[in-house]
Amino acid sequence: MPLATLRQVLDEAAKGGYGVGAFNVNNMEQLQGIVTAAQEVNAPVIVQASRGAINYAGPMYLRNLILAAAESAPEIPIVLHLDHGDTPDTCKMAIDLGFTSVMMDGSLLADGKTPSDYEYNVRVTREVVDAAHVKGVSVEGELGTLGGIEDGHGSGEVHLTDPDQAGDFVAQTGVDALAVAIGTSHGAYKFTEKPTGDVLAMHLIEEIHQKLPTTHMVMHGSSSVPAELVDRINAAGGQLAEAFGVPVEEIQQGIRHGVRKVNVDTDGRLAITAALRESIAANPSEFDPRAFFKPAREAMKQVVAERLTQFGAAGHAGDYTVISLDEMAARYKSDGSLGA
Ligand code: G3H
Numbered sequence: 001m002p003l004a005t006l007r008q009v010l011d012e013a014a015k016g017g018y019g020v021g022a023f024n025v026n027n028m029e030q031l032q033g034i035v036t037a038a039q040e041v042n043a044p045v046i047v048q049a050s051r052g053a054i055n056y057a058g059p060m061y062l063r064n065l066i067l068a069a070a071e072s073a074p075e076i077p078i079v080l081h082l083d084h085g086d087t088p089d090t091c092k093m094a095i096d097l098g099f100t101s102v103m104m105d106g107s108l109l110a111d112g113k114t115p116s117d118y119e120y121n122v123r124v125t126r127e128v129v130d131a132a133h134v135k136g137v138s139v140e141g142e143l144g145t146l147g148g149i150e151d152g153h154g155s156g157e158v159h160l161t162d163p164d165q166a167g168d169f170v171a172q173t174g175v176d177a178l179a180v181a182i183g184t185s186h187g188a189y190k191f192t193e194k195p196t197g198d199v200l201a202m203h204l205i206e207e208i209h210q211k212l213p214t215t216h217m218v219m220h221g222s223s224s225v226p227a228e229l230v231d232r233i234n235a236a237g238g239q240l241a242e243a244f245g246v247p248v249e250e251i252q253q254g255i256r257h258g259v260r261k262v263n264v265d266t267d268g269r270l271a272i273t274a275a276l277r278e279s280i281a282a283n284p285s286e287f288d289p290r291a292f293f294k295p296a297r298e299a300m301k302q303v304v305a306e307r308l309t310q311f312g313a314a315g316h317a318g319d320y321t322v323i324s325l326d327e328m329a330a331r332y333k334s335d336g337s338l339g340a
C-alpha cells in the first residue's frame, strides 16, 4: 500500500466518527512501536516528523525508515506528515522528500515563536496549499496559538481560535485540516491541575464544528501525561515535576465534535523514558543497548495502541484502500468540495 494522504484518512475518520492519533517519530524504535501498535489494533495511523526530528535523524533516514514501515505493514494506512512546518520552503522540502501531508504553521512567524498576523498566516498557508495540492499532498493549517514554549514551539502566549475567523481561514486557504487552539500546550507541563472543560475551551470546538461541519479539526498538545509514567520515571531516578495533560475524555468529546487528528508526542516520550530508566537501573551489568531499546519500543507500542483505541480508530484500517498522490491530485483538480 502506498503512504496515505492525511485528507483521505481524515475523510474516512469523519465518515466513521473517530479520531486518528498522530504520533511523533525521530528514530527506528519509536516508529516500530507506532506501526506495530497500529497493526495490533488494526488502525490507520499518522506518523509525524518535526523539523527537530528531521535534523536529528537526517531527512533520508527518516524518509526511508517510514517507507520501510509502510512496506512492513501494507495493511495499515500510514500518513507521513510534517509537524509544524515553519515556512513554505520547509513544507516544499518535505513534499519533495515524499511526505504525503504537511503542516504549515503560519500562526507563528518563521522563528516559531512570534505570533503572526492573520494576513501572513493566510498568505503562507495558501502558498503551501497551492504547492501541495497539485501533487496530491494534504495541508494542515493552524489558527490561534498554543501555550508553552518548553519544546521551542510557540510564543508562550495563548491566542484561542476565533470560530468566525476559522470559516474565512478555511475558505481562503483551502486547507484539508485545521489545527485549533483551545488552551493546550506542548510538552509535559500543560496545566498545574487537572484541567476542566473551561480551561480547555472545548466550547470552541463545538462552535467551529457547527459553523464548519465538514472541516477536520486537529488538536495539538494532546498528550494525557499519565501520572503512572511520571511516577515510574521518578522511581527509576528521574526528576520530573508533577504534571497534568489533557484528559482522554476531553479528547473524546472533541472527536464527537469534529476533531479528527490528535497529536501525541509527550506520552510516547514518557513511556520510552520510563522503560529505558527502569531497564538500565535493573540491569547494571548489561551493555547491549538492545536490552534497553526492546522494552522502550514495547512501551511506545502500548501507549500508541491505547490511544488509537481510545480515539476510536481501532478496527478501521481495512475500511478503505489507500489512493495514490496522483489520484488525490486529480481529485483536487476536479472536485470543488476538496478545496482549491
Ligand atoms: O510539536 C512538538 C512536537 O512535540 C515535536 O517536538 O520539535 O522537539 O521534535 P520536537
Ligand code: 13P
Binding pocket: 024, 083, 084, 185, 186, 187, 188, 219, 220, 221, 222, 223, 224, 263, 264, 265, 266, 267
Ligand atoms: P504533546 O506534547 O502534548 O504530545 O503534543 C504534541 C504535538 O502537538 C505535536 O505537534
Ligand code: ZN
Binding pocket: 084, 186, 220, 221, 263
Ligand atoms: Zn503541535
